[in-house]
Amino acid sequence: MSDALESLVAHWVRPEIRALNAYHVQPAAGLIKLDAMENPYTWPDELRDAWVELLRDTDVNRYPDPSAGALSARLRETMGVPAGMRVLLGNGSDELIQMITMSLAGPSRCVLSVDPGFVMYHLIATFCGMRYVGVPLSAGDFGLDLPAVLQAMAEHQPAVVFLAYPNNPTGNLFDEQAVVDIIRAAPGLVVVDEAYAPFTDASFMPRLGEFDNLVVMRTVSKMGLAGLRLGLLAGSAAWLDEFDKVRLPYNINVLTQASADFALRHKAVFDAQTMRIRSERTRLAQGLARLEGVAVYPSQANFLLLRTPPGRATAWFQGLREHGVLIKNLHGAHPLLDDCLRPTVGSATENDALLAALAAVSSLG
Numbered sequence: 005m006s007d008a009l010e011s012l013v014a015h016w017v018r019p020e021i022r023a024l025n026a027y028h029v030q031p032a033a034g035l036i037k038l039d040a041m042e043n044p045y046t047w048p049d050e051l052r053d054a055w056v057e058l059l060r061d062t063d064v065n066r067y068p069d070p071s072a073g074a075l076s077a078r079l080r081e082t083m084g085v086p087a088g089m090r091v092l093l094g095n096g097s098d099e100l101i102q103m104i105t106m107s108l109a110g111p112s113r114c115v116l117s118v119d120p121g122f123v124m125y126h127l128i129a130t131f132c133g134m135r136y137v138g139v140p141l142s143a144g145d146f147g148l149d150l151p152a153v154l155q156a157m158a159e160h161q162p163a164v165v166f167l168a169y170p171n172n173p174t175g176n177l178f179d180e181q182a183v184v185d186i187i188r189a190a191p192g193l194v195v196v197d198e199a200y201a202p203f204t205d206a207s208f209m210p211r212l213g214e215f216d217n218l219v220v221m222r223t224v225s226k227m228g229l230a231g232l233r234l235g236l237l238a239g240s241a242a243w244l245d246e247f248d249k250v251r252l253p254y255n256i257n258v259l260t261q262a263s264a265d266f267a268l269r270h271k272a273v274f275d276a277q278t279m280r281i282r283s284e285r286t287r288l289a290q291g292l293a294r295l296e297g298v299a300v301y302p303s304q305a306n307f308l309l310l311r312t313p314p315g316r317a318t319a320w321f322q323g324l325r326e327h328g329v330l331i332k333n334l335h336g337a338h339p340l341l342d343d344c345l346r347p348t349v350g351s352a353t354e355n356d357a358l359l360a361a362l363a364a365v366s367s368l369g
């Protein structure tokens with residue numbers, strides 16, 4: 005890069021953007037991919053054939069239905085959105101986080117969440133020129149430190165509070181009453197992000213009507229449709245009509261609208277898959293806990309958080325990759341995550357491969 009080009013870019017690109025590292029996705033070719041909370045199961049052949057048949061009759065020369073009406077109705081029903089609440093669709097729930105944050109952004113305003121938490125809340129706050137306040141979770145069990153959250157909200161008056169329920173990357177479900185206390189005390193909006201809803205029985209969806217400042221976010225990614233990019237926000241029209249104004253037209257493409265509607269008509273297939281993942285989660289957690297020096301945390305999501313003996317996480321992570329298994333190394337991501345690794349729960353075969361590889365790697369110390 006020439007000096008002139010470099011200084012041109014340095015002059016015009018906002019400093020907070022230049023300071024960021026681009027979101028990094030690990031190369032996974034040839035590896036058992038347990039790093040990204042994907043559903044390991046593919047579709048039965050009959051379903052695949054019917055889907056391809058449907059796509060054959062889908063016209064891509066036309067713009068999509070701008071409001072994705074049929075798909076919205078299907079999602080309302082499958083996600084149990086209460087009557088009287090509106091829904092807004094995003095190109096992944098990441099886009100919904102961006103739409104909410106853009107709508108509420110302002111130079112003196114901040115986004116509040118808990119750390120370690122979902123990194124996109126912090127990143128998108130930065131994109132939108134907002135300050136991010138991250139309140140540490142309790143060391144030990146990664147629960148909400150309610151007094152600390154209440155104190156930080158009183159001090160910083162956040163425009164929006166994001167809480168992932170269950171939390172990523174820790175996998176635990178926060179205490180319901182503590183979340184309610186946060187919603188009641190928050191000066192602005194509270195987004196309960198239920199990306200892992202298929203793997204828990206807890207949800208704030210039925211309680212939407214109780215709070216003026218609550219919206220609930222869901223995604224189809226973790227249930228098995230990550231490739232489609234589709235998220236849903238549910239809440240009162242008063243909020244969602246405003247967020248809808250910053251939505252780019254036609255954000256849900258034709259193929260996603262047709263495919264997601266089709267898939268959700270066969271939701272029983274996905275329910276069976278997510279139930280298998282839940283039972284594999286129990287089996288994998290037990291297998292991991294039996295390994296010397298490994299501590300496994302309780303999870304209500306489709307991944308497990310584990311802690312290695314001090315200073316071993318990166319070596320074990322690399323050792324696993326040499327054994328053909330890719331997981332997420334969280335060591336260094338946050339002080340509370342020192343020595344932590346996060347494998348996604350895969351198929352029985354994949355989980356066995358992970359257990360065998362980890363047994364081999366951990367036996368080396």
Ligand SMILES: *Cc1c(COP(=O)(O)O)cnc(C)c1O
Pocket residue numbers: 041095096097098099122168171172197199222223224225230233234235
């Ligand atoms: C994976 C994840 C999302 C992102 O979902 P997409 O719909 O794929 O954009 C949102 N929130 C949390 C907590 C997640 O873990």
